[in-house]
Amino acid sequence: MNKEFFIYLAILAVSTYLIRAIPFAAVRKKITNRFLRSFLYYIPYTVLSAMTFPAAFYATGSIASAALGLLAAVVLAVKGKGLTVVAVAASIAVFISDLVLKMI
């Protein structure tokens, strides 16, 4: 397990580093192409969205509690609450709804 672990780790760490560092170091000029600039504007958010849906619905004890947790997150985030508040509130919402669901 140990030798295998470090080979996996090397692939994980090096590929993640290079995928960040190479473009950062290589692009020295301003990008003027409007399509490219637009694409760069949208991509961080579309990635986060695709990672969240539908995976988040299966992250907790039940789809119902996950949905309530996400609902709490969306409401607070739209109200402008920060990362920490939203993340903690979502966890609390899941905890409470799982408790309540068990009692029903």
Place this chain on the structure above:
Amino acid sequence: MKDFIRGLKSGIPIGLGYLSVSFSFGILAVSLGFEWWQAVIISMTTLTSAGQLAAVNIMAASGGYVAMLVSQLTVNVRYSFMSVSLSQKVTPEFKGIKRWLFGFFITDEIFAVASAQNSVNTRFFGGLSVMPYIGWALGTLSGSLLGNILPESVMNALCIAIYGMFIAIIAPVAKASKPLLLSVAISAALSCAFYYIPLLSGISSGIAISVCAIAAAVVCALFFPVKEEEGGNE
């Protein structure tokens, strides 16, 4: 020094957010059979949420080195776009070896905070990276050590934290820009299609995520190109 302190302070909420998210990563890693120190090393050398999540699942299932590489390239390809985007924001002194060094710290949240600045110099970015890095390592350590002690209900609840943070990043921008809201809706809908439609659900989630995200961004870039002052670049 002033810029460094300003960066350090801007990084505090990210660091706190990372504490809870990496806590759930630590719990998950240990539940998959990893030692606590393995989880901590993974976090300290990799510093990414979704990539690590995919990675421990592949390692636990002995999924193979190629699967590891492919999953990392597809899940993390977004960092390349962020890196290019950030390269447009940095001051002229932020070049050469500094870019190779600080490139390591480009995460979704550090990128989001740095993008909100008018321009980013080395001292600010260095300060900004400190608290998230400490939070990520410390959260993984405590999660992997305490994970066995906590009841299942608490662990389940903490697993939603990472997605809560993603939503907190998307929501303010989506609220201000309808095209952006549309782009994340398209991406989410495509992602659900990959998940639920029988033929498509065989495709690995890492590849599916990249396909959905790129397709949604291309569509919106074609139909709703950003104005000059937008794009997080000026």
